Amino acid sequence: MSQRYAQYQSALRQQTLPAVLVDMELFEANLRALLARSGELPLRLATKSVxxxxxxxxxxxxxxxxxxxxxxxxxxxxxxxxxxxxxxxxxxxxxxxxxxxxxxxxxxxxxxxxxxxxxxxxxxxxxxxxxxxxxxxxxxxxxxxxxxxxxxxxxxxxxxxxxxxxxxxxxxxxxxxxxxxxxxxxxxxxxxxxxxxxxxxxxxxxxxxxxxxxxxxxxxxxxxxxxxxxxxxxxxxxxxxxxxxxxxxxxxxxxxxxxxxxxGSGLYAPVLFDHYQAFRHQPAMVFALEVVRRPQPGIATCLGGGYIASGPAGEDRWPTPVWPAGLSLLANEGAGEVQTPVTGPVLPEIGEPVLFRHAKAGELCERFEHLLLWRAGAVQSSTPTYRGEGWHFI
CATH class of the missing domain: 3.20.20.10 (Alanine racemase)
Structure with missing residues (x-):
């Protein structure tokens, strides 16, 4: 995924951050995999995850x-x-x-x-x-x-x-x-x-x-x-x-x-679905935050990012930084509502995007009004989430 993440980061420099990107090539690959894993049965799609x-x-x-x-x-x-x-x-x-x-x-x-x-x-x-x-x-x-x-x-x-x-x-x-x-x-x-x-x-x-x-x-x-x-x-x-x-x-x-x-979740393949012995789908959804501070050597601080997944509270519900490679969150701060510090061997400069994956699938859409759709090496279009449609149910 390193080459793909580098391409996403380059494209997201031209977007207003924070932003969510869905790789439609991987989305379709995941759908093919879900159908293959379902045998001959029809597949009903879980909207909560999309x-x-x-x-x-x-x-x-x-x-x-x-x-x-x-x-x-x-x-x-x-x-x-x-x-x-x-x-x-x-x-x-x-x-x-x-x-x-x-x-x-x-x-x-x-x-x-x-x-x-x-x-x-x-x-x-x-x-x-x-x-x-x-x-x-x-x-x-x-x-x-x-x-x-x-x-x-x-x-x-x-x-x-x-x-x-x-x-x-x-x-x-x-x-x-x-x-x-x-x-x-x-x-x-x-x-x-x-x-x-x-x-x-x-x-x-x-x-x-x-x-x-x-x-x-x-x-x-x-x-x-x-x-x-x-x-x-x-x-x-x-x-x-x-x-x-x-x-x-x-x-x-x-x-x-x-x-x-x-x-449904397998379409986006969030981080929690990396941890199954029997299968592995492709990470089709990432979100990007802007680096806005370098408070000290070894730390870059992003604006926003507190997109914590539901379920029992713990680090496995935090978003995971995936690009630049080697970044991690700080245990005493985690992912904050207005700022999220990261540390690692290669830190992005102020104004650069940091890519993250959410722990779950559809929950991230409650935070964003639009998804950027990626095909053939570029952001091809934008489409509204439920939130962008003005839909709020729970």
């Missing part, structure tokens, strides 16, 4: 197996539907009336939007709005894929649907309401898809995570399969069964109950 309308369109048009979007907010799905996107699944539940009304309006326009549920109370709220709006809202049941061990929940606290019995209870609640219908099941294996297992300097922890993953996969696949079979036996006409994420495409696509997989 947060850019133009890049969602580009990815969907890239290959016929790219089908539908997994959104993170009901209002987001409604906005995307109003722009012509279709087959939208909302991954996180809401019972707020205004977003639900927005979804109902798009359903009336003929768009397909499926809302997530995991509790009878959610179903009742959604059904009430559906009846008021005189539409039928498709629902997807979120099945929790965590492995509960003594003293450890290996996964995330996502859904209360931990068993076939709870799933059937939720289905009964759906059938008891007018205006809603169960069309899908999702089982997102966060502990496989989103947890690195080859982190530098953490050999023992990484080995333990790999063992836990190996033990978790057959259990979560069995639960997902049992839930799907039980729901179908109970009369559910399921249109799709969704699973996966960038880090779990191989194991998810091997589950015979799954009809589609989801991925």
């Amino acid at each position: 947060r850019c309308v133009a890049l969602l369109r580009e990815a969907l048009a890239f290959d016929a197996r790219c089908q539908g979007l997994l959104c993170f907010h009901a209002s987001e799905a409604a906005r995307l539907a109003s722009l012509g996107f279709d087959d939208l699944v909302v991954a996180y539940p809401t019972v707020q009336r205004q977003p639900l009304r927005e979804v109902c309006e798009q359903l009336r326009q003929g768009r397909r939007i499926t809302l997530m549920v995991d509790d009878a109370a959610q179903v009742a709220h959604i059904a009430a709005v559906a009846q008021e709006e005189q539409v039928r809202i498709p629902l997807c049941l979120d099945v929790d894929m965590s492995w509960r061990l003594p003293g450890l929940n290996f996964g995330v606290f996502r859904s209360p649907v931990w068993s076939v019995e709870v799933a059937l209870s939720c289905f009964a609640a759906i059938r008891a309401q007018r205006g809603v219908v169960l069309e899908g099941v999702m089982g997102y294996e966060a502990q496989i898809a989103g947890l690195g297992d080859a982190t530098p300097g953490q050999r023992l922890r990484s080995a333990l995570i790999r063992r836990l993953k190996a033990g978790s996969i057959p259990r979560l696949q069995a639960l997902r399969s049992e839930v799907v079979a039980a729901l179908r036996d109970a009369g559910a006409e399921l249109r799709f069964v969704n699973g996966g994420g960038t880090g779990s495409l191989e194991s998810t696509s091997a589950d015979a109950s799954v009809t589609e997989v989801t991925a």
Whole structure:
């Protein structure tokens, strides 16, 4: 990547900083890799990890197996539907009336939007709005894929649907309401898809995570399969069964109950996705900060940069300087809201760009209004992020 980073830095000298650059050649290479890792299953794109309308369109048009979007907010799905996107699944539940009304309006326009549920109370709220709006809202049941061990929940606290019995209870609640219908099941294996297992300097922890993953996969696949079979036996006409994420495409696509997989972060390939033993995608997104100070020999200070990733606070959530080579953040300052000092063997001069990679994918788009799109050795165009569209959902 050194030659590519040097080219980016040269091009970014002509841009107003800070700025984000997406290498569309690497973006497309990552999409090809995600499709290859998905086997023969369709790939639903996770909007949370992209947060850019133009890049969602580009990815969907890239290959016929790219089908539908997994959104993170009901209002987001409604906005995307109003722009012509279709087959939208909302991954996180809401019972707020205004977003639900927005979804109902798009359903009336003929768009397909499926809302997530995991509790009878959610179903009742959604059904009430559906009846008021005189539409039928498709629902997807979120099945929790965590492995509960003594003293450890290996996964995330996502859904209360931990068993076939709870799933059937939720289905009964759906059938008891007018205006809603169960069309899908999702089982997102966060502990496989989103947890690195080859982190530098953490050999023992990484080995333990790999063992836990190996033990978790057959259990979560069995639960997902049992839930799907039980729901179908109970009369559910399921249109799709969704699973996966960038880090779990191989194991998810091997589950015979799954009809589609989801991925998104692998398109940009942020730093946290460098640390998987089974795959490696290309770093397609960087951001650049301007050096504005040289407070002492060995230190250059950039303007801005405090783009910290969500999750448990720690250095792995900091952005990583990648060019000039050999730079690092200072442990006692990290990445600051208004200034970020770096140190290293070769320091850029005042006014020069320093390139960084974010720890996660789409979160960086919440900080910037536009993405610079790189092709054939140059910045070819600029396109708005969700923020640039004026969209703020959470």
